[in-house]
Amino acid sequence: MARIVVIGAGMAGHSTALGLKHRLKDDHEVIVISPSSTWTNPDVMAQIASGLQLAQRQTVQLGPLYRRKGIIFHQGMATAVYPKGYRDDPRPQVQMTFTGSHLEGQVARVPYDYLVIATGHDIDRVAGIPAEATTVPTCVLDRLDSAIAGEAELRRLLFELQDSPVDDKPKVIAIGRSARGMGGFYGALEYALCVDEVLRAAFLRSRVELHFFDAGRPWMYGHTDEPKMEEDMQTALVHLIESHRLILHQDMRLASINGRRVRFVPVHGEGQPGEMECDLVAVEAARVLTPLSVYDANGADLRGDLYDGWGRLRVDAKTQQNGSGQVVTLLPRTFRNPTHRNIFGIGSAIAMDTRELVEGKDSAPTPVPMQIRDMAHLMSRQVSDLIIEELTGQKNKVLPETLEEIETVLSLCWDYGLISSRGFYAELTYPKKSSDAARQVLRVRHGLGPYWAVRTERFLERYRAKGRALWWMLPS
Numbered sequence: 439m440a441r442i443v444v445i446g447a448g449m450a451g452h453s454t455a456l457g458l459k460h461r462l463k464d465d466h467e468v469i470v471i472s473p474s475s476t477w478t479n480p481d482v483m484a485q486i487a488s489g490l491q492l493a494q495r496q497t498v499q500l501g502p503l504y505r506r507k508g509i510i511f512h513q514g515m516a517t518a519v520y521p522k523g524y525r526d527d528p529r530p531q532v533q534m535t536f537t538g539s540h541l542e543g544q545v546a547r548v549p550y551d552y553l554v555i556a557t558g559h560d561i562d563r564v565a566g567i568p569a570e571a572t573t574v575p576t577c578v579l580d581r582l583d584s585a586i587a588g589e590a591e592l593r594r595l596l597f598e599l600q601d602s603p604v605d606d607k608p609k610v611i612a613i614g615r616s617a618r619g620m621g622g623f624y625g626a627l628e629y630a631l632c633v634d635e636v637l638r639a640a641f642l643r644s645r646v647e648l649h650f651f652d653a654g655r656p657w658m659y660g661h662t663d664e665p666k667m668e669e670d671m672q673t674a675l676v677h678l679i680e681s682h683r684l685i686l687h688q689d690m691r692l693a694s695i696n697g698r699r700v701r702f703v704p705v706h707g708e709g710q711p712g713e714m715e716c717d718l719v720a721v722e723a724a725r726v727l728t729p730l731s732v733y734d735a736n737g738a739d740l741r742g743d744l745y746d747g748w749g750r751l752r753v754d755a756k757t758q759q760n761g762s763g764q765v766v767t768l769l770p771r772t773f774r775n776p777t778h779r780n781i782f783g784i785g786s787a788i789a790m791d792t793r794e795l796v797e798g799k800d801s802a803p804t805p806v807p808m809q810i811r812d813m814a815h816l817m818s819r820q821v822s823d824l825i826i827e828e829l830t831g832q833k834n835k836v837l838p839e840t841l842e843e844i845e846t847v848l849s850l851c852w853d854y855g856l857i858s859s860r861g862f863y864a865e866l867t868y869p870k871k872s873s874d875a876a877r878q879v880l881r882v883r884h885g886l887g888p889y890w891a892v893r894t895e896r897f898l899e900r901y902r903a904k905g906r907a908l909w910w911m912l913p914s
Contacts, residue, residue: 440466440829443532443550445516445730447472447500449480449814450785451556452903457822459509460910466829469510469548473537475500477903478582482896484625487577487585487720488632489593491896497582498903507905512548513538518731519553519744521778525735530780552825555744555751556785559727567721572695577720579625591718592633599642606645609717612700614651614692626650626722627679633720634682643683649714650684653691654705692721727787743777751783752776773821782825784817 442462444455447470459468477498485491504511518533529549536544567576577588595609613630630650637643652675679686693703693711700719703711727749732740746752753770773788775781823834902909 440551441469441549442466442552442554442825443469443471443548444554444556445471445532446556446558446785447474447477448556448558448785450558450818451554452477452500453815453818454554454556454784454822455504455509456507456902456905457818457910458825459507461822461826462829464508467510468508469512469550470500470504471512471514471516471532471534471548472500473513473515475513475538479896479899479903480580481899483579483582483585484629484632486582487579487588487592487629488636489589490632490636493582493586496900498900503905512536512546514541514546516557516730518733519555519781520547520733520735521553521740521743521781523735528735530778551780553781554821555730555781555783557728557730558786567692567695567700567719567723572697574695574698574700574716575718576695577718579629579720579722588718588720592636595646595718596636596640596642599645600640604645608644609646610649610714611646611718611720612649612651612692612702612714612716613720614649614687614690614702615653615722626720627652627675629720629722630684631682634684648682648684649687649716650679651687651690651692651702654689692719695719744775744781744783749787751788753783753788771820772824773817774824782821784821785814 442458444451444458447455451470451472455468455470458466462468477500479496482491482496486493486496501511501513512534514534514536516532516534519530520533521530523529524531524533524547527549530551530553531547531549532553533545533547536542536546575588575591577591578584579588595611599609611633613633614626627650630648633646634643634648637646676686676688687702689705689709690702690712691705693701695701698715698717699713700716701711701713729741729745729749732744734740744752752775753773754776755770770788773782773784775783827833898912902912
């Protein structure tokens with residue numbers, strides 16, 4: 439019997455654990471280590487913060503679910519990996535500290551045959567905005583507790599508007615990114631569009647100024663060296679922003695808060711910094727990576743085996759020259775660590791390229807993290823297929839789509855009603871079958887059809903996470 443340990447119970451880790459246990463049955467052990475007792479859908483933080491979705495509908499209690507599925511669950515924080523064993527025990531193992539139970543604070547080590555690291559970014563260390571004597575409500579869109587508090591503040595702002603004269607000074611909401619760091623999927627702009635829809639439904643849109651700070655690259659990291667593609671992306675995004683009457687502060691990021699005044703600065707050093715007085719600030723923070731410690735049996739540091747200089751997990755991404763002689767990066771195929779072959783890395787903290795951060799050298803290349811949130815289920819499926827094939831010899835008959843075929847959904851906005859005029863769906867896609875594959879196409883759909891498409895997608899995501907009947911048959 440093999441033991442498979444999954445670190446992390448987010449989009450990628452939770453999906454991997456469910457898939458492995460479903461297909462391996464009781465022939466092998468699946469263990470999940472996660473500091474949180476719940477799974478939360480990160481795709482709906484903007485809806486929660488704007489009041490378009492209830493937080494309790496988007497969380498799943500992991501303990502009861504895993505017991506029902508036969509998965510062993512350790513609520514704790516993984517702190518170190520010993521891929522070559524620990525002292526006299528030659529078995530590779532993970533060290534963890536229990537949290538949230540009668541064992542809280544105790545340290546344990548869990549041996550493994552396969553290890554899947556799906557830790558993502560450190561949700562407890564998201565980088566916010568420096569604040570000094572702040573009196574303006576601030577919402578960090580990456581955190582569930584902050585998103586819930588942000589919804590209450592937005593509701594309070596709506597009540598103030600309804601009780602005040604129509605000719606009062608407009609309220610100001612600042613929304614944006616704090617840095618061009620790891621992450622920046624599309625939460626900030628999605629939140630801005632959600633708030634726009636909420637204000638329109640309450641007939642208060644004309645009384646609120648929505649300021650959006652794009653931090654240099656609005657809402658996604660679709661990096662390319664093709665100038666035409668970059669131009670098409672920028673044009674499409676600016677058009678979408680203007681159509682919803684957002685005030686765009688291009689190439690600006692939120693820097694600090696002092697009292698009710700928010701300071702913003704240029705990302706690239708071009709342009710003048712500025713300040714503005716706000717009634718609400720919503721921030722999509724830069725992600726912070728916290729690598730696990732990695733040691734050999736005698737305690738020597740092996741972190742370089744698993745992580746690159748940026749704190750991202752090394753996987754089997756490689757470079758090659760294209761027809762023009764340019765060096766391009768190939769996306770991972772197995773997500774296997776090149777040094778320790780029984781360790782896999784999936785989720786939002788993997789190295790999708792092979793460049794290194796060299797300390798002390800100004801000429802070191804800066805890798806641009808790729809958007810991978812929409813790839814979580816696909817990563818999980820590929821890793822699960824590989825582990826199952828090695829354990830049982832059975833190959834998966836249905837080949838999943840490749841990473842290059844993933845469409846990028848940029849904004850989803852909806853409410854609760856059965857019939858709603860607030861249905862909104864936008865996606866930025868690369869044409870799959872076109873001679874002009876470098877061009878991106880922005881598709882914006884409104885109305886009842888898109889509204890129910892989004893509601894159905896969200897329901898299926900929650901259905902999969904709860905492991906309900908026939909969940910494994912749903913497309914990822």
